[in-house]
Amino acid sequence: MTGTTTKPWWKDAVCYQIYPASFKDSNGDGLGDVPGILSKIDYLKDLGIDVVWVDMGYDISDYEKVYPPYGSAEDMEDLIEACHKRGMKLILDLVINHTSDQHAWFKESRSSKDNPKRDWYIWKPPRYAEDGTRLPPTNWRSYFSGQTWEYDEHTGEYYLHLFAKEQPDLNWENEEARKAIYDSAMRFWLDKGVDGFRVDCVNMYSKGVEFKDAPIVDPRFYEQPAWLYYANGPRIHEFLREMNSTVLNNYDAVTVGELPHTPNPKKVLEYVGAGDKQLSMVFQFDIVDIGQGREHKYHFEEWKLPQLKDIVAKWQRFIEGTDGWTTVFCENHDQGRSISRFASDAPADRTHSAKLLSLMLCALTGTLFIYQGQEIGMINVPRSWPIDAYRDIESVNFYKTMAAQSHNDPAELDYLMRSLQILGRDNARLPMQWTGGKHAGFTDAEGGPWMRVHDAHGEINVERQVREGEGSVLGFWKNMIRFRKEHADVLVHGAFEEFGMEDERTFVFGKRVGEKRAAVVLNFTGEEQTVELPGYEGLVFEVGSYDDADSEEEGAEKGRTRTLRPWEGRLYLARA
Incomplete structure (x- = not known):
């Protein structure tokens, strides 16, 4: 590293x-x-x-x-x-x-209790209920539903698998x-x-x-x-x-x-x-x-x-x-x-x-x-x-x-x-x-x-x-990736500032590095929403999720208020 x-x-x-x-x-x-x-x-x-x-x-x-x-x-x-x-x-x-149960290591491990690789995986003996019913070592649930333990008839013990039974967990203690x-x-x-x-x-x-x-x-x-x-x-x-x-x-x-x-x-x-x-x-x-x-x-x-x-x-x-x-x-x-x-x-x-x-x-x-x-x-x-x-x-x-x-x-x-x-x-x-x-x-x-x-x-x-x-x-992603790299100082490395966090319809946040600022306004609804830009000096519209967002900016909207169309996002920059 x-x-x-x-x-x-x-x-x-x-x-x-x-x-x-x-x-x-x-x-x-x-x-x-x-x-x-x-x-x-x-x-x-x-x-x-x-x-x-x-x-x-x-x-x-x-x-x-x-x-x-x-x-x-x-x-x-x-x-x-x-x-x-x-x-x-x-x-x-x-x-x-974990590995596959078809890995050579596991095949050796399950072959016998005294195999040198037995302890490379996690094996435990059964528990038994009062009526003699065999139970797994713990009650852990697998990510894929069911138990995390699989009984192996050959050696009479269970092996651990947090995921599929075909994926036995390795023993990192070894x-x-x-x-x-x-x-x-x-x-x-x-x-x-x-x-x-x-x-x-x-x-x-x-x-x-x-x-x-x-x-x-x-x-x-x-x-x-x-x-x-x-x-x-x-x-x-x-x-x-x-x-x-x-x-x-x-x-x-x-x-x-x-x-x-x-x-x-x-x-x-x-x-x-x-x-x-x-x-x-x-x-x-x-x-x-x-x-x-x-x-x-x-x-x-x-x-x-x-x-x-x-x-x-x-x-x-x-x-x-x-x-x-x-x-x-x-x-x-x-x-x-x-x-x-x-x-x-x-x-x-x-x-x-x-x-x-x-x-x-x-x-x-x-x-x-x-x-x-x-x-x-x-x-x-x-x-x-x-x-x-x-x-x-x-x-x-x-x-x-x-x-x-x-x-x-x-x-x-x-x-x-x-x-x-x-x-x-x-x-x-x-x-x-x-x-x-x-x-x-x-x-x-x-x-x-x-x-x-x-x-x-x-x-x-x-x-x-x-x-x-x-x-x-696809074209928008290409442009956004290019834009992100051009302004990596503020977008990739800048400090984050949030605004209006309780609003259930829009997301407004800023980024800052030195004297440079970026502002992002996002409408997470299918209806028009009004937002206030962060109070950064000199914000200039740079990119929007609607193709005509630039012309919209030069229209009637002035000051810090913006009207966002359904699922619209806009990004602004203020350069030092």
Whole structure:
């Protein structure tokens, strides 16, 4: 990691996350792949991307190979070279909380209780109820519903899996396991030229050694959420410091940690303070968690705009006066699309909504992350899609569990489908919409893609927006990325100031650095709204989400008052 005497390259970067299965299929098997990514590398360069983040999956059977349907290690080497040739960097997912149950390490571990790798994973004996019923070691609930423990008949013990049962958790308490992780999962790819990692569930490696039962928050189920026992554990910072001293300090690599269940800024700063050398930055999930249920993630709850504004302000302010850093994003592979969640995906509104969110994000301090399809305004699946159209294990298991618990009550099933249509992970995993043609130009497979293409791909696709030019969502994103880089001093690094935080219709904020100021006004409704610009001297209109915003500025509106049209955003600058 870079020291504090020079500005790290990753602070000003614009990053683009790729979910390979759904980005571009090159060989006609219906699944996206690495050569498909390579075929679109100039598209990413033209968009203004600095860092390509390839999400290579979470069921790792060999850290030193590529999932075969995606391609080969040689394909990855070609992609690394192609990125570097164009002045871009490449980062990969670092999945080291768990492996696949098909990994050679786990096969050895489960072979016998006295195998040398037995302690590389977390094994515990059963508990027994008074009537003799065998019970798992704790009542922890998996992220994918059901218990976190899987019984192994061969050795008569349970192994821990916070996620799918095919993904056993590694035991970070074992020093030999940690050394093997550093060599196989990290050095191997850094030596090939990878520029860093997005670190999966980075705060879950230290689970302690007590393994207590979780408090009961939903008495309808045996399994209960237990993140208070396995997230931010007692040795987590020790492990991350070791990871840096052992591996990362030898490379100019960036680390972006996935940090759920950590809402306290002081706790987050413990991970990202540059002086402590643990992580470059983390993803804080408060924004993308908006609307999620308290007891069950996919129980959608209504929310108001001040919630989003408070979260933005919280994470914009938390690095002020510190040596920490932050990220800017509102989409990824695990979330519903931002237009559908935070604005309006109605046909008349979705272009303005996409531009509004682009303008907001590009004006915020931190490293900017864009998710594939966000730059063309892709939206959630239609409400009409049945559960059979969903592919995500988390969503499908949740639906089945809750449907069975409610005895298939029609009202509950309708609520579940509405919640999944808003929050479900499949929304982000639909094939990328390259054209308005067959299968959205994603694949030539006769049987179609691995997952259904969005019904609206004829209206929302890259080919059409390239043809439309600057007026399209894609054109707007290109201009906003360019504008953000031109004014990085105030937009990427400036201090944040909020205004009118209780207003449920509009969002007004400012950015400042030295004598330079930026002001952003956003209308988060489908009706006209009046706003007051911040009281900065000399504000001049620079960019707006409506094509004619410039002419509107030179019309009747004077002083600090502005009338914003539905889903309109505007940005102003005051130069010293």
